[in-house]
Amino acid sequence: MAGANKSGQLQLLDFWVSPFGQRCRIALDEKGLPYEYLEQDLGGNKSELLLRSNPVHKKIPVLLHDGRPVCESLIILHYLDEAFPTSAPLLPPDAYARAQARFWADYVDKKVYDCGTRLWKLKGEPQAQARAEMVEILRTLDGALGDQEFFGGGAFGLADVALVPFTSWFHAYERFGGFSVDEECPRLAAWAKRCAQRPSVAKHLTPPDKVYDFICGLKKRFGIE
Numbered sequence: 314m315a316g317a318n319k320s321g322q323l324q325l326l327d328f329w330v331s332p333f334g335q336r337c338r339i340a341l342d343e344k345g346l347p348y349e350y351l352e353q354d355l356g357g358n359k360s361e362l363l364l365r366s367n368p369v370h371k372k373i374p375v376l377l378h379d380g381r382p383v384c385e386s387l388i389i390l391h392y393l394d395e396a397f398p399t400s401a402p403l404l405p406p407d408a409y410a411r412a413q414a415r416f417w418a419d420y421v422d423k424k425v426y427d428c429g430t431r432l433w434k435l436k437g438e439p440q441a442q443a444r445a446e447m448v449e450i451l452r453t454l455d456g457a458l459g460d461q462e463f464f465g466g467g468a469f470g471l472a473d474v475a476l477v478p479f480t481s482w483f484h485a486y487e488r489f490g491g492f493s494v495d496e497e498c499p500r501l502a503a504w505a506k507r508c509a510q511r512p513s514v515a516k517h518l519t520p521p522d523k524v525y526d527f528i529c530g531l532k533k534r535f536g537i538e
């Protein structure tokens with residue numbers, strides 16, 4: 314059966330362009346865990362399975378492990394690490410390093426998507442504020458990365474998985490914000506290119522032009538020109 318392995322059946326309720334869903338797909342591949350991908354309709358016709366599996370937020374991604382739902386992408390990443398501890402851990406063994414990884418994953422969660430949405434939704438001064446904030450967020454991440462290969466040091470880990478799906482949204486953020494990640498944050502730009510060479514990332518990142526077209530479609534739907 315698709316998604317079944319000796320540790321049980323894994324299914325992922327997801328939506329193709331979602332950075333949160335991509336986190337889960339990348340983590341599942343990093344860990345070599347087979348799963349069944351279940352694309353969801355989020356446009357006003359949510360499936361019974363999604364509503365039953367995530368009755369609180371009614372959002373993707375949801376991981377079903379032998380039919381039991383786990384919601385919220387970062388919680389799913391932690392769950393995968395705990396449920397499948399022997400396969401490619403996302404979190405390092407050292408407690409302090411684990412806390413650092415969680416801090417940056419949480420920072421990404423609190424900052425990037427929300428600011429990115431303001432960038433494409435707003436106009437004038439509020440949009441200029443979102444642009445300044447996004448550059449600040451990306452510079453902060455560039456500083457946290459420093460000269461390390463990955464946020465997890467030498468290993469691709471939790472914070473990398475949390476942030477990397479947004480690299481395919483950078484192109485749209487750059488176009489709506491009128492800035493360049495390469496120029497503002499060269500270390501982060503180089504990190505994104507390094508990550509893109511990983512099979513798990515290359516396979517699951519949505520091409521940047523498709524993300525841009527998707528956002529343009531949303532703008533049209535919301536009547537934002």
Ligand SMILES: N[C@@H](CCC(=O)N[C@@H](CS)C(=O)NCC(=O)O)C(=O)O
Pocket residue numbers: 328331332333355371372373374384385386387
């Ligand atoms: N904090 C959640 C965010 C998930 C989320 O925003 N999912 C969006 C798709 S990108 C969704 O399902 N939207 C449907 C809706 O809001 O009705 C996570 O990390 O999983």
